[in-house]
Amino acid sequence: MVVSVVFDVGETLLDDSREFGAWADWIAVPRHTFSAVLGAVTAQGRDNAETFQYFRPGFDLAAERRLREEAGLGERIEESDLYPDVRPALAALRESGLWVGIAGNQTTRAAELLRSLRLPAEQIATSGEWGVAKPNPQFFNHIIEIAPGKPDEIVYVGDHRDNDILPAKAAGLRTALIRRGPWGHLWADDPAVIEAADWRVDALTELPALLAAAR
The missing domain is CATH 3.40.50.1000 (HAD superfamily/HAD-like)
Incomplete structure (x- = not known):
């Protein structure tokens, strides 16, 4: 039952395409490059957040999310x-x-x-x-x-x-x-x-x- x-x-x-694209733009990485690395991380069964470490070692996702909000580029769900x-x-x-x-x-x-x-x-x-x-x-x-x-x-x-x-x-x-x-x-x-x-x-x-x- x-x-x-x-x-x-x-x-x-x-x-999630638009949000992943927004993150790629935020860290100044081409969207297709970000997607490719995300795919590799995914295929290895690892956490999505690890994708950022390839481009910015030590990347603090929570802090960067706050910065995006302060810049008027925060989360949107439409x-x-x-x-x-x-x-x-x-x-x-x-x-x-x-x-x-x-x-x-x-x-x-x-x-x-x-x-x-x-x-x-x-x-x-x-x-x-x-x-x-x-x-x-x-x-x-x-x-x-x-x-x-x-x-x-x-x-x-x-x-x-x-x-x-x-x-x-x-x-x-x-x-x-x-x-x-x-x-x-x-x-x-x-x-x-x-x-x-x-x-x-x-x-x-x-x-x-x-x-x-x-x-």
Whole structure:
């Protein structure tokens, strides 16, 4: 039985292309160069933030984020950043009687921006607000605390093998991998993902029918 569905944010709900491009511009690196190094870091299963170290050793992401804000070039999340299937999928899941939540590795500011979009979700939270980030098990404990149902009645949807699918499964949640963005495509057919993911989808709009069959 499925009672709740909770979504990751980056490359699950949001296309991160514009934000990665903004970071490349901020550190004065060609966008294609930044993307290539990000891809190499991704393929090695390392944290995205390590990408900056190749261009600026000792780069302090939190400090640079504050500088961007002060320069008027801070985080933005707009309707155009949402993947086209987000609103219809979330709305359909709610209409089917499921509790819908959003929780990802984002800043406190990102949570405010996401709420301003008025997405069809009961609750939105980020690692910045919780003070703990994926894949830390405590992040998923927070999800279990806020989402109705037992852990195995909650589905976590994400694109990342190591931050989403594996730790969510270890926490007792059911899992769905969305095959998009660099991580979703890279790991969709990874043996660990095949074993841990209850579902692998190409679009969020596949979820209402799949989860209805699981209820």
